Amino acid sequence: MKPFTYERASDAKAAVQAAVETPGARFIAGGTNLLDLMKLEIEQPQHLIDVGRLPMATIEDTADGGLRIGAMASNTKVAADARVRSRYRVLSQAIVSGASGQLRNKASTGGNLLQRTRCPYFYDTSKPCNKRQPGAGCAALEGHIRESAILGASRACIAVHPSDMAVALVALDASVETLTPSGETRSFPLMELHRLPGETPHLETHLIPGELITAVVLPPLPEGGQQYRKARDRASYATAHASVAVVGGRIALGGLAHKPWRAADAEAALASGATAEEAMGVELKDATLRDENAFKVPLATRLVAATLREAAQ
Amino acid sequence: MRTTITVNGEARSLDLDPRTTLLDFLREKVALTGTKKGCDHGQCGACTVLVNGVRINACLSLAVMHDGDEVTTIEGLGAPEALHPMQQAFLTHDAFQCGYCTPGQICSAVGVLAEIKADIPSHAGDVGAQARLTADEVRERMSGNICRCSAYPQIVDAILDAAGNLP
Ligand SMILES: Cc1cc2nc3c(=O)[nH]c(=O)nc-3n(C[C@H](O)[C@H](O)[C@H](O)COP(=O)(O)OP(=O)(O)OC[C@H]3O[C@@H](n4cnc5c(N)ncnc54)[C@H](O)[C@@H]3O)c2cc1C
Numbered sequence: 001m002k003p004f005t006y007e008r009a010s011d012a013k014a015a016v017q018a019a020v021e022t023p024g025a026r027f028i029a030g031g032t033n034l035l036d037l038m039k040l041e042i043e044q045p046q047h048l049i050d051v052g053r054l055p056m057a058t059i060e061d062t063a064d065g066g067l068r069i070g071a072m073a074s075n076t077k078v079a080a081d082a083r084v085r086s087r088y089r090v091l092s093q094a095i096v097s098g099a100s101g102q103l104r105n106k107a108s109t110g111g112n113l114l115q116r117t118r119c120p121y122f123y124d125t126s127k128p129c130n131k132r133q134p135g136a137g138c139a140a141l142e143g144h145i146r147e148s149a150i151l152g153a154s155r156a157c158i159a160v161h162p163s164d165m166a167v168a169l170v171a172l173d174a175s176v177e178t179l180t181p182s183g184e185t186r187s188f189p190l191m192e193l194h195r196l197p198g199e200t201p202h203l204e205t206h207l208i209p210g211e212l213i214t215a216v217v218l219p220p221l222p223e224g225g226q227q228y229r230k231a232r233d234r235a236s237y238a239t240a241h242a243s244v245a246v247v248g249g250r251i252a253l254g255g256l257a258h259k260p261w262r263a264a265d266a267e268a269a270l271a272s273g274a275t276a277e278e279a280m281g282v283e284l285k286d287a288t289l290r291d292e293n294a295f296k297v298p299l300a301t302r303l304v305a306a307t308l309r310e311a312a313q
Numbered sequence: 314m315r316t317t318i319t320v321n322g323e324a325r326s327l328d329l330d331p332r333t334t335l336l337d338f339l340r341e342k343v344a345l346t347g348t349k350k351g352c353d354h355g356q357c358g359a360c361t362v363l364v365n366g367v368r369i370n371a372c373l374s375l376a377v378m379h380d381g382d383e384v385t386t387i388e389g390l391g392a393p394e395a396l397h398p399m400q401q402a403f404l405t406h407d408a409f410q411c412g413y414c415t416p417g418q419i420c421s422a423v424g425v426l427a428e429i430k431a432d433i434p435s436h437a438g439d440v441g442a443q444a445r446l447t448a449d450e451v452r453e454r455m456s457g458n459i460c461r462c463s464a465y466p467q468i469v470d471a472i473l474d475a476a477g478n479l480p
């Protein structure tokens with residue numbers, strides 16, 4: 001690890017201010033992603049602002065019947081919350097399908113959203129990677145990698161976003177609340193948090209530098225069934241090759257793109273009477289396939305069909 | 314950076330390089346080498362300890378993040394002459410070969426039983442229902458602890474036994 005200085009933020013405003021004023025500063029919450037990458041010197045912050053103990057770990061009912069989840073609420077706390085389990089079960093299911101019990105105890109809601117890709121070439125510092133070093137090239141393009149994107153990929157980057165939780169949150173139409181560097185709070189759909197790679201895969205979100213995620217807000221209980229399914233190489237403790245969150249008529253896909261993917265075309269096709277297979281045919285018509293990841297088309301199609309059936313039960 | 318962490322009931326106050334992980338703090342600074350370093354990247358569970366009663370991977374946390382916390386390691390769970398029931402169950406069921414993963418397995422298992430008691434759901438069950446203690450649940454909840462010697466069947470038996478739940 002490269003040397004860095006460390007401070008524990010006293011409140012959210014002070015954290016944002018420190019982030020803006022200190023060169024090379026980063027927030028650290030659970031640390032389970034940032035420290036992993038710092039040990040490999042993929043991340044090299046000069047200063048860490050520990051936001052882990054800010055009083056933003058509560059889960060509260062909102063006036064309109066939704067739920068406001070503080071950004072520091074641990075993944076375990078959210079998955080175990082009685083309201084989440086009864087009203088937003090897809091979120092609980094998605095969280096407990098990710099990582100391990102130890103990691104979920106430490107991981108925060110905000111940190112989970114901002115975790116970086118697990119592309120093996122991103123992790124292998126002996127290989128070129130546009131995400132690590134803009135303009136260096138992408139080793140995954142010539143490499144062997146099953147866990148690459150089939151939707152929204154670019155010639156610069158074919159990595160996928162690994163969060164399970166975020167897929168459920170997109171299907172739930174959640175929004176993100178932040179504190180901006182100018183001290184304002186803003187709120188926007190979580191679906192608009194992450195970017196596609198384009199020519200700048202090192203830019204992963206639409207957050208302003210120094211902006212702090214303070215909460216994730218769930219709208220009132222949606223109509224229709226909910227279900228999360230995840231397909232992976234092992235039964236547990238592995239990231240998704242494909243995952244699906246269904247909430248009523250909404251579908252979000254994980255493991256297929258640089259961001260949690262709202263399957264709007266499939267939703268529209270289903271709404272006008274298509275079968276799940278036909279709907280996924282529409283959704284995946286522009287999929288960019290490689291020898292190693294073409295299996296994701298039938299996998300995602302069958303996963304969506306099964307998840308829709310289960311959600312309807 | 315001055316940091317005080319209570320380890321197994323004893324307050325330890327040290328001046329630390331912020332880079333010191335909680336794992337290195339335990340092993341290198343307070344010489345409690347029971348907690349093991351396997352992967353150092355959150356992938357194996359060998360470094361599992363209890364922080365304020367909750368299991369985490371000590372390798373993916375900085376010691377300075379734990380100022381004021383209470384940490385329990387394998388040395389704090391029990392002693393050779395007064396074993397913790399989970400330690401005794403691992404012996405009874407021969408739940409290890411080389412033993413390298415064992416301190417992490419035992420701390421994790423103690424955490425798992427507390428999590429089931431606290432009704433924290435898992436991927437093995439219906440998230441809408443009360444958390445239950447079954448072999449499937451134990452396997453899923455312990456998936457963050459890898460055993461290269463593959464003592465898994467005995468580990469599951471030991472945990473069920475320690476919970477008084479062996480069929
Ligand atoms: C072995 C292993 C397996 C895993 N498997 C899975 C899996 O199957 N599914 C899955 O979804 N995840 C998986 N994960 C990832 C895990 O879920 C993340 O590491 C975790 O959610 C990150 O949360 P954190 O609080 O520890 O983030 P941190 O490491 O603290 O932070 C991550 C990033 O977010 C930024 N940040 C944190 N909080 C905020 C905030 N409030 N506002 C602005 N920026 C912030 C940090 O600056 C940093 O850049 C796995 C991790 C490991 C190590």
Ligand code: SF4
Nearest residue numbers: 119121129138157158
């Ligand atoms: S796919 Fe993206 S993250 Fe992976 S090596 Fe290429 S540029 Fe880097």
Ligand code: FES
Nearest residue numbers: 351352353358372
């Ligand atoms: S050493 Fe911490 S998980 Fe492997």
Ligand code: FES
Nearest residue numbers: 410412460461462
């Ligand atoms: S007993 Fe050898 S690794 Fe588990």
